[in-house]
Amino acid sequence: xxxxxxxxxxVAAFTLVSALRVATARNIVHAAFWLVAALFGVAAxxxxxxxxxxxxxxxxxxxxxxAILFIFAVMLTRRDMRDASPQLNRNWPLGAIVAALxxxxxxxxxxxxxxxxxxxxxxPADFGATSVNLxxxxxxxxxxxxxxxxxxxxxxxxxxxxxxxxxxxxxxxGGK
Amino acid sequence: xxxxxxxxxxxxxxxxxxxTGWGMDAVAAHVLTVFLxxxxxxxxxxxxxxxxxxxxxxVVARFQDRLGPNRVGPFGLFxxxxxxxxxxxxxxxxPGDADKPVYNIAPILSMMSVLILWAVVPLAxxxxxxxxxxxxxxxxxxxxxxxxxxxxxxxxxxxxxALIGGFRQVAVMISFEIPMLTxxxxxxxxxxxxxxxAIIQGQSxxxxxxxxxxxxxFLTAAIAELGRAPFDLAEGESELxxxxxxxxxxxxxxxxxxxxxxxxxTFGGFWAILFFGGYRFFGLEQVSPIxxxxxxxVKALVGYWVIMWVKYTMMRIRIDQMLSFNWKFLTPxxxxxxxxxxxxxxxxxxxxxxLYALGMFLANIVTAxxxxxxxxxxxxxxxxxxxxxxxxxxxxx
Amino acid sequence: MNEWIYVALFIIVGLIxxxxxxxxxxxxxxxxxxxxxxxxxxCGIEPVGEAWMQFKAQYYIFVLVFLVFDVxxxxxxPWAVKLGHLGLYAVIEGIIFVAILVVGLVYTWRxxxxxxx
Numbered sequence: 001x002x003x004x005x006x007x008x009x010x011v012a013a014f015t016l017v018s019a020l021r022v023a024t025a026r027n028i029v030h031a032a033f034w035l036v037a038a039l040f041g042v043a044a045x046x047x048x049x050x051x052x053x054x055x056x057x058x059x060x061x062x063x064x065x066x067a068i069l070f071i072f073a074v075m076l077t078r079r080d081m082r083d084a085s086p087q088l089n090r091n092w093p094l095g096a097i098v099a100a101l102x103x104x105x106x107x108x109x110x111x112x113x114x115x116x117x118x119x120x121x122x123x124p125a126d127f128g129a130t131s132v133n134l135x136x137x138x139x140x141x142x143x144x145x146x147x148x149x150x151x152x153x154x155x156x157x158x159x160x161x162x163x164x165x166x167x168x169x170x171x172x173x174g175g176k
Numbered sequence: 177x178x179x180x181x182x183x184x185x186x187x188x189x190x191x192x193x194x195x196t197g198w199g200m201d202a203v204a205a206h207v208l209t210v211f212l213x214x215x216x217x218x219x220x221x222x223x224x225x226x227x228x229x230x231x232x233x234x235v236v237a238r239f240q241d242r243l244g245p246n247r248v249g250p251f252g253l254f255x256x257x258x259x260x261x262x263x264x265x266x267x268x269x270x271p272g273d274a275d276k277p278v279y280n281i282a283p284i285l286s287m288m289s290v291l292i293l294w295a296v297v298p299l300a301x302x303x304x305x306x307x308x309x310x311x312x313x314x315x316x317x318x319x320x321x322x323x324x325x326x327x328x329x330x331x332x333x334x335x336x337x338a339l340i341g342g343f344r345q346v347a348v349m350i351s352f353e354i355p356m357l358t359x360x361x362x363x364x365x366x367x368x369x370x371x372x373x374a375i376i377q378g379q380s381x382x383x384x385x386x387x388x389x390x391x392x393x394f395l396t397a398a399i400a401e402l403g404r405a406p407f408d409l410a411e412g413e414s415e416l417x418x419x420x421x422x423x424x425x426x427x428x429x430x431x432x433x434x435x436x437x438x439x440x441x442t443f444g445g446f447w448a449i450l451f452f453g454g455y456r457f458f459g460l461e462q463v464s465p466i467x468x469x470x471x472x473x474v475k476a477l478v479g480y481w482v483i484m485w486v487k488y489t490m491m492r493i494r495i496d497q498m499l500s501f502n503w504k505f506l507t508p509x510x511x512x513x514x515x516x517x518x519x520x521x522x523x524x525x526x527x528x529x530x531l532y533a534l535g536m537f538l539a540n541i542v543t544a545x546x547x548x549x550x551x552x553x554x555x556x557x558x559x560x561x562x563x564x565x566x567x568x569x570x571x572x573x
Numbered sequence: 574m575n576e577w578i579y580v581a582l583f584i585i586v587g588l589i590x591x592x593x594x595x596x597x598x599x600x601x602x603x604x605x606x607x608x609x610x611x612x613x614x615x616c617g618i619e620p621v622g623e624a625w626m627q628f629k630a631q632y633y634i635f636v637l638v639f640l641v642f643d644v645x646x647x648x649x650x651p652w653a654v655k656l657g658h659l660g661l662y663a664v665i666e667g668i669i670f671v672a673i674l675v676v677g678l679v680y681t682w683r684x685x686x687x688x689x690x
Contacts, residue, residue, distance in 0.1 A: 157673050214579070271611055
């Protein structure tokens, strides 16, 4: 096993354990902090793949904005952070069956896939240094992704207007 | 390659030679050497941090017409060491109702988020640290972890003041992150790279000449990110009694305090790197890396001094003023400046350097003037609306 | 070798040093807890209730607006890197991109969501 594989296994285990704790932590704010740990683990996986830009963006957007949003939402809305109600309701056997079926389906699908044994082509040696330039060129060149780039802006606008609309209605509704 | 030209490489080769001489694997020896180098770097940073305490106390004393620390050692230089001893032998109280794991992790993360910033700082042409091609965004990523540590400290303490302070500090940090991100793009446009070293190499003309307004907005956003006056409403001694670190004592408080000072110094350094040429100073950096490091240190200290100057001159603003200043003035201005810079960059791409610099400089001045005129007329209207019924301001008093 | 090894080492050492400092304080400091000392600090008054209570929802609005502009800025970074090599059309694309989002900012402003009320 190479050093990279060992690092990957450690990072992946950390991510999975954190993700599990998100679901099982009784304290909802602790769950939010575990989510941050899981997102950080994903960023580390991107870094292992030489995807520098995506790794940093993962931390900037997911930890710096989305996790903070979650934490604020949890802290601002719940009066009692330590939920006393049980974490499972009586539908859990049904949920377990659906999860098991999904897993079985995924395994059946992936059995015929040769991606596990085939090794990917080597990245060019200067990939780390040039990947952002390639991305920048792809985002604005008319032959590539200029339309998705502009549509992303419209999508963000829709998200902002939607969020403001919902919050505005709450404000009128007599909330804080 | 001798010691004078590349001291770090000589030392690293020597150490690696010793490790491999002990029968160690070449890769392991390299990693161990790098580990020791990083350790040494962080230890040096902590020592610098100790002297920053002295500098901060001495400078604030001068601003307030006092002497500052002057008893222990020459010029009171050994005062911070007495502080450290005091912090270590102080009782480390934990509030009984605190959320212990969160409470204990927060100061460690706070210090770590500042220390990792130095991973991307190019100290000299041959001492690059990590030559990441996304170095500029790395600053913001580390800031995200810093914001997280503050919300953890505020929540973990189970104290109302701490939680309010934490919320306010995070609100300030995230709000001013938008102008900061936008201003980080201006050196990126000039240097055509997000790599810190490429940005320094691109500064034959310091970027502060090309974009004085950008440097000013970056400094404002950096001060807000640091939570220093006039944006220290999270600390608010008179209302929040210290904010998010209110329940911390002993070395845990020391970590927040040291982290804050080092953070300010680090952002002085980033200001120097992004807009004032980093380690470059009229070719002196080519003579020896030792000079380059000293130049960067001096520039970072000057930046730190400016941050202190602002801190001890301005008064604290309220949270509504802070948020409307950011969202209604600074953010639109930052985006306008970025687009103006991009447009001028495209129009002047084939112009000679002096014309390019002149055009950029004038574009910045015009942008700043237009923004100030718009702000002036808007505030005038606001004032007239508010004071309309009473006719004049004097009528109220 | 991957540059992230250096960053990982910085993170590891950056964790070791503060942990060491706090441990030193733990070892050398006295430990004499008592209920009064450990009570929550509220300017000398007996603390009333828990701190973990509902706060102003306004903070949430600002984080929402921040999130949108954060993602926008991240999209613009690759554009800014490549700007020098591309012509005027790339600049115009960037202007359209930002202009669409400025509409959102103006909408938020008009709805009074940027007021601290």
